[in-house]
Amino acid sequence: MDGQFNDISATVEADRAHVWHHLFQHAALDHRDPRILVEGKGMTVWDQNGRDYLDAVSGGVWTVNVGYGRESIANAVRDQLLKMNYFAGSAGTIPAAQFAARLVEKTPGLSRVFFANSGSEANEKAFKMVRQIAHKHHGGKKWKILYRERDYHGTSLGAMAACGQEQRRDQYGPFPDGFVAVPHCLEYRAQWDDEDYGLRAANAIEEVILREGPDTVGAICLEPITAGGGVITPPAGYWERVQEICTKYDILIHMDEVVCGMGRTGEWFGYQHYGIKPDFVTTAKGLASGYAAISCLITTEEVFEKFRSDPDDPMSYFRDISTFGGCTAGPAAALENMRIIEDENLLANTNAMGDLLMDRLMELKDKHAVVGDVRGKGLFCGLELVADRATKEPLDEKLVEGVVGACDAEGVIIGKTSRSFKGFNNTLCLSPALIVGPSEITRITETIDRALAKLSA
Numbered sequence: 001m002d003g004q005f006n007d008i009s010a011t012v013e014a015d016r017a018h019v020w021h022h023l024f025q026h027a028a029l030d031h032r033d034p035r036i037l038v039e040g041k042g043m044t045v046w047d048q049n050g051r052d053y054l055d056a057v058s059g060g061v062w063t064v065n066v067g068y069g070r071e072s073i074a075n076a077v078r079d080q081l082l083k084m085n086y087f088a089g090s091a092g093t094i095p096a097a098q099f100a101a102r103l104v105e106k107t108p109g110l111s112r113v114f115f116a117n118s119g120s121e122a123n124e125k126a127f128k129m130v131r132q133i134a135h136k137h138h139g140g141k142k143w144k145i146l147y148r149e150r151d152y153h154g155t156s157l158g159a160m161a162a163c164g165q166e167q168r169r170d171q172y173g174p175f176p177d178g179f180v181a182v183p184h185c186l187e188y189r190a191q192w193d194d195e196d197y198g199l200r201a202a203n204a205i206e207e208v209i210l211r212e213g214p215d216t217v218g219a220i221c222l223e224p225i226t227a228g229g230g231v232i233t234p235p236a237g238y239w240e241r242v243q244e245i246c247t248k249y250d251i252l253i254h255m256d257e258v259v260c261g262m263g264r265t266g267e268w269f270g271y272q273h274y275g276i277k278p279d280f281v282t283t284a285k286g287l288a289s290g291y292a293a294i295s296c297l298i299t300t301e302e303v304f305e306k307f308r309s310d311p312d313d314p315m316s317y318f319r320d321i322s323t324f325g326g327c328t329a330g331p332a333a334a335l336e337n338m339r340i341i342e343d344e345n346l347l348a349n350t351n352a353m354g355d356l357l358m359d360r361l362m363e364l365k366d367k368h369a370v371v372g373d374v375r376g377k378g379l380f381c382g383l384e385l386v387a388d389r390a391t392k393e394p395l396d397e398k399l400v401e402g403v404v405g406a407c408d409a410e411g412v413i414i415g416k417t418s419r420s421f422k423g424f425n426n427t428l429c430l431s432p433a434l435i436v437g438p439s440e441i442t443r444i445t446e447t448i449d450r451a452l453a454k455l456s457a
């Protein structure tokens with residue numbers, strides 16, 4: 001085997017022959033080499049040919065919040081793995097305990113952390129807790145889980161059952177029962193003409209609850225800002241009303257912070273902009289910035305207490321495990337990741353650079369008729385592209401891909417929302433690392449400017 005991969009072209013061929021890439025149509029590689037990234041530093045990554053790219057999407061899917069090449073995270077993981085790499089179930093580990101304690105400092109009202117590996121998995125844990133609470137505490141009622149059109153919660157079948165993007169679900173059913181859709185809240189694609197759109201969109205959730213029967217509905221799972229479904233920021237007043245409705249009908253609120261968590265929107269968690277009091281928060285991507293696989297569910301003492309020992313019920317505990325939720329690499333990386341966000345004032349940077357990015361994107365909207373709407377919070381932004389501003393007809397997906405490709409050709413990696421809702425695959429997305437500075441913002445937006453100009457050339 002020695003020497004087999006000395007030549008990078010052998011690695012490229014190994015990738016072409018053996019790796020099944022995520023969310024990717026492999027026919028694209030019939031006419032080009034796969035891209036292999038060999039190095040990353042800050043916001044820059046280098047491919048197998050030594051070409052550099054400015055990464056404006058934090059690892060493709062809004063993950064590498066503190067940037068590439070962080071030696072201190074690598075060292076923290078290395079030291080921890082050499083000391084004690086793993087244990088699950090009956091015993092804890094030092095980094096898990098320390099990280100849990102630090103994490104709940106950022107989520108007042110929540111106090112218990114369940115570790116897992118992926119966003120999907122963390123969401124599944126919440127769904128299972130809701131079901132177990134329904135069996136044990138509501139006599140089998142309150143077992144339904146509401147989810148919202150255009151939101152995404154993961155790839156497993158339970159998470160797919162709660163997926164508001166039919167292009168992701170198509171061809172993977174049947175799904176588990178008891179997941180019920182509520183309307184999305186995107187004002188740009190208004191479904192009602194009420195003046196108080198936030199109130200109207202939230203009341204649409206109440207209508208579903210009343211239709212299903214409040215005593216059947218246990219929880220609602222929502223992204224604070226919908227990510228892959230179109231970077232959808234909520235209309236004013238929306239979340240306040242959602243909170244009121246959930247309190248009124250005793251419905252647990254599950255905020256999916258897989259994308260928005262760990263500073264992406266300028267607060268530690270996205271829900272904190274809106275005064276929501278969640279019962280479950282699930283988070284993953286930016287938790288360790290991709291230096292280790294880690295996700296977690298954070299919940300209240302009240303939920304935790306429902307799973308305490310019951311002399312009449314030996315099955316009262318949460319009968320769930322995540323094998324690699326016991327790996328210490330995750331919490332060790334997450335602890336250092338959190339220290340970096342704090343010590344480098346990255347929340348403040350996210351707010352300042354987010355404002356700058358939003359200003360620049362608004363300028364692009366003024367300049368290019370193809371930009372129908374600009375949305376975002378912090379370093380999490382989307383530009384919805386339309387063929388016609390008046391009718392809001394979505395720009396053809398191939399043309400949207402062309403914009404992404406034109407940026408790539410100039411060495412800037414941007415993203416596009418994918419496989420979304422009713423053909424709305426027309427939003428460019430930007431989620432640079434929280435360390436981004438003005439010069440990178442300028443390069444990103446000037447590159448998009450030129451790419452958009454090509455559409456009308």
Ligand code: PMP
Pocket residue numbers: 061117118119120121123152153154155223227228256257258259284
């Ligand atoms: N929730 C949201 C909002 C996501 O964007 C994603 C992943 N894109 C997930 C859950 C699933 O996370 P994972 O891929 O880690 O399972």
